[in-house]
Amino acid sequence: MDAVKYDLDGDVAVVTIQNPPVNAASHAVRAGLVEAVQRAEVEAKAALIIGDGRTFIAGADIREFGKPPKDPWLPEVCNRIEACKIPVVAALHGTALGGGLEVALAAHYRVAVPDAKLGLPEVTLGILPGAGGTQRLPRLTGAEAALEMITTGRPVSAAEALEIGILDAVQDGTPRQIGLDMAREAIAKGPRPTGDLPAPEAVDFDAWHAKALARGKGQIAPATAVRAVQAASELPFTDGLARERELFGDLMASPQREGLIHAFFAERAVAKLPELEGVAPRDLAEIGVVGGGTMGAGIAAACLLAGLKVVLVDRDADAADKAKARVASMLDSAAKRGKLLPERRSEIDSGGFRAADTYDALDASDLVIEAVFEDMDVKREVFATLDKVCKEGAVLATNTSYLDINAIAGATGRPSDVIGLHFFSPAHIMKLLEVVVADATAPDVVVTGFALAKRLRKIAVRAGVCDGFIGNRILAHYRMAIDNMVLDGADPYQVDAALEAFGMAMGPYAVSDLAGLDIGWATRKRKAATRDPRERVPGFADTLCEMGRFGQKTGRGYYLYPDGARRGEPDPEVQQILADERAQQGLTPRSFTDDEIQRRFMAAMVNEAARVVGDGIARRPLDVDVTMLSGYGFPRWRGGPMKWADMTGLDLVLADLKRFAKDDPWFWQPAPLLQKLVDEGRTFEDLNKEAQP
Numbered sequence: 001m002d003a004v005k006y007d008l009d010g011d012v013a014v015v016t017i018q019n020p021p022v023n024a025a026s027h028a029v030r031a032g033l034v035e036a037v038q039r040a041e042v043e044a045k046a047a048l049i050i051g052d053g054r055t056f057i058a059g060a061d062i063r064e065f066g067k068p069p070k071d072p073w074l075p076e077v078c079n080r081i082e083a084c085k086i087p088v089v090a091a092l093h094g095t096a097l098g099g100g101l102e103v104a105l106a107a108h109y110r111v112a113v114p115d116a117k118l119g120l121p122e123v124t125l126g127i128l129p130g131a132g133g134t135q136r137l138p139r140l141t142g143a144e145a146a147l148e149m150i151t152t153g154r155p156v157s158a159a160e161a162l163e164i165g166i167l168d169a170v171q172d173g174t175p176r177q178i179g180l181d182m183a184r185e186a187i188a189k190g191p192r193p194t195g196d197l198p199a200p201e202a203v204d205f206d207a208w209h210a211k212a213l214a215r216g217k218g219q220i221a222p223a224t225a226v227r228a229v230q231a232a233s234e235l236p237f238t239d240g241l242a243r244e245r246e247l248f249g250d251l252m253a254s255p256q257r258e259g260l261i262h263a264f265f266a267e268r269a270v271a272k273l274p275e276l277e278g279v280a281p282r283d284l285a286e287i288g289v290v291g292g293g294t295m296g297a298g299i300a301a302a303c304l305l306a307g308l309k310v311v312l313v314d315r316d317a318d319a320a321d322k323a324k325a326r327v328a329s330m331l332d333s334a335a336k337r338g339k340l341l342p343e344r345r346s347e348i349d350s351g352g353f354r355a356a357d358t359y360d361a362l363d364a365s366d367l368v369i370e371a372v373f374e375d376m377d378v379k380r381e382v383f384a385t386l387d388k389v390c391k392e393g394a395v396l397a398t399n400t401s402y403l404d405i406n407a408i409a410g411a412t413g414r415p416s417d418v419i420g421l422h423f424f425s426p427a428h429i430m431k432l433l434e435v436v437v438a439d440a441t442a443p444d445v446v447v448t449g450f451a452l453a454k455r456l457r458k459i460a461v462r463a464g465v466c467d468g469f470i471g472n473r474i475l476a477h478y479r480m481a482i483d484n485m486v487l488d489g490a491d492p493y494q495v496d497a498a499l500e501a502f503g504m505a506m507g508p509y510a511v512s513d514l515a516g517l518d519i520g521w522a523t524r525k526r527k528a529a530t531r532d533p534r535e536r537v538p539g540f541a542d543t544l545c546e547m548g549r550f551g552q553k554t555g556r557g558y559y560l561y562p563d564g565a566r567r568g569e570p571d572p573e574v575q576q577i578l579a580d581e582r583a584q585q586g587l588t589p590r591s592f593t594d595d596e597i598q599r600r601f602m603a604a605m606v607n608e609a610a611r612v613v614g615d616g617i618a619r620r621p622l623d624v625d626v627t628m629l630s631g632y633g634f635p636r637w638r639g640g641p642m643k644w645a646d647m648t649g650l651d652l653v654l655a656d657l658k659r660f661a662k663d664d665p666w667f668w669q670p671a672p673l674l675q676k677l678v679d680e681g682r683t684f685e686d687l688n689k690e691a692q693p
């Protein structure tokens with residue numbers, strides 16, 4: 001099949017892009033487009049560009065990034081389309097994104113079907129629109145609307161695109177039909193090059209730049225894109241294109257681009273289960289939830305928002321009522337955000353959601369998710385009951401964050417139906433789902449876990465059973481590194497600031513306050529008996545809990561939250577508690593630079609992550625990256641901890657570990673996998689590649 005098909009429909013040359021799955025503008029597509037336009041100029045009175053299959057062009061071919069460019073480049077293709085002597089129409093459906101939208105902007109007229117989406121998502125990949133998008137879009141929409149689209153990367157609907165001037169019309173029908181109609185009208189009107197339109201009026205570009213920098217949290221592409229749009233308003237069109245090219249080149253060469261592209265492909269790779277190919281998921285019509293606390297209610301809301309039926313069971317009528325109210329308030333706020341249509345809400349209210357106080361209500365559920373108190377005896381009791389009431393073939397899932405799922409499965413007579421589905425709070429908002437596969441879990445149960453994630457639009461990562469699975473196990477380790485630093489003299493507020501400067505969404509102490517300090521307290525008590533005697537045990541976190549300082553919910557934790565404030569203030573009392581503990585342990589406090597804080601934090605994270613991969617808990621390094629990106633606020637533009645380590649140099653990370661090990665050899669002993677990779681001169685990416693299907 002040719003990447004670009006050419007046929008004549010009367011006077012109109014129809015140019016069809018055929019490059020499944022998303023018609024990315026690969027080299028063959030670019031070359032084919034130029035050839036087709038040249039031919040149309042000779043043979044036809046107008047040309048129409050459409051995409052075959054599910055979408056118009058979804059952008060440049062991301063797989064070609066970082067490889068030597070092959071002529072013609074997309075910018076030249078767009079310029080050639082714009083210079084065409086006969087009118088060119090683009091008819092859009094599906095997602096016209098990035099270079100795809102840029103091809104459409106270079107065409108002379110644009111029409112789309114009503115459910116098409118149009119966007120310039122380049123900044124999410126660490127670059128900016130590099131085929132004229134920053135120059136042509138603002139000429140059509142004005143600078144403000146273009147800046148909004150380009151700096152956020154968010155797509156707009158066809159209706160919105162019509163309103164802001166990108167589209168000439170929105171029409172029902174096939175792209176070919178609506179495009180032909182427009183092309184026939186265009187013959188009389190003639191070509192209309194976007195580049196000939198007047199430059200957009202200036203806006204406060206410095207203010208946009210500052211806003212983009214602040215929102216980027218360390219990411220540079222959105223702010224750089226502002227400068228490209230500014231060039232559209234200040235320079236002649238061709239000079240603006242040259243400026244765009246230059247800025248695009250800078251970003252293309254940046255490590256942020258490498259990190260973001262890694263994240264894009266890693267997120268897609270985690271869902272592929274080559275070893276389970278061909279295994280069909282079980283039915284997922286009705287979901288049962290056990291426990292209506294914050295987590296259980298969030299899981300119920302997530303399932304309801306995805307169109308599933310839900311039955312929630314709690315221990316008595318009062319608890320069931322409270323759970324119902326919790327779910328209702330989550331649905332209300334989803335409705336306010338436009339995530340729940342009124343029709344679906346009435347469906348939910350008229351039987352789509354039930355809360356009950358007896359387990360028998362779960363007898364029709366296809367999959368039951370337990371979200372009760374984190375205690376092995378309680379969980380085993382719940383599973384023994386589920387074993388009695390659930391229908392044959394029902395998937396029995398636990399939302400435990402730490403506990404041994406093999407032991408939980410052992411409480412049933414059907415361990416092959418048992419799996420871990422570890423949601424993150426708030427469950428109807430957070431993207432990550434760890435699918436934890438126990439020893440006896442059946443293959444189709446694993447596939448069903450992934451199918452549920454897809455239905456809920458979550459990113460599922462396969463994990464093995466261990467204390468904390470992938471994410472919380474790594475978290476526990478880097479927490480230990482920072483707690484030890486604080487014990488040795490670092491200020492917790494400096495630690496948070498240094499790690500936010502690194503790009504973490506929130507500092508770890510602010511995260512503790514948000515999640516509740518009692519969670520860690522319970523975990524520490526549970527682990528106390530099995531703790532390695534060589535482990536250092538800072539006591540300040542327990543001290544805070546003993547004082548009733550459980551974080552935001554009690555107004556005090558590591559920070560103070562006067563009058564329900566969401567952002568905390570440093571508290572001298574906490575600094576005093578730390579000083580007292582250091583004195584008691586006979587430690588002379590020392591200071592830490594921000595750089596050392598970041599290096600110790602990352603060395604600990606990467607080291608434990610290497611053990612997680614080495615132990616087979618994560619299938620590949622990229623599974624760790626996706627877990628930390630989508631569940632733990634790791635900066636996406638760094639690609640994830642393993643990508644960060646590869647880009648930093650594994651030998652340098654190992655050297656840091658060995659240096660830190662001088663004061664605490666037990667904690668900092670290098671993971672065997674990391675040592676091995678350094679010895680062999682290989683990287684985590686090499687492991688990712690070897691594991692690809």
Ligand code: T1G
Pocket residue numbers: 021022024058059060061062063074095097098099100102121122125127128129130131133265268269
């Ligand atoms: N290039 C190469 N492969 C791509 C691709 C792309 N642009 N987009 C998707 N794929 C692959 C993807 O890896 C997956 O492959 C399959 O297609 C289906 O994708 C000059 C420089 C279009 C909304 O950022 O947002 O243009 O895993 O699972 O949920 O200015 O893909 O099956 O082997 O995501 O239906 C700008 C990125 C590029 C669009 C479809 N374009 N793609 O979502 O399917 S930069 C983008 C998406 C650019 C110019 C610049 C989504 C989608 P596999 P999928 P989906």
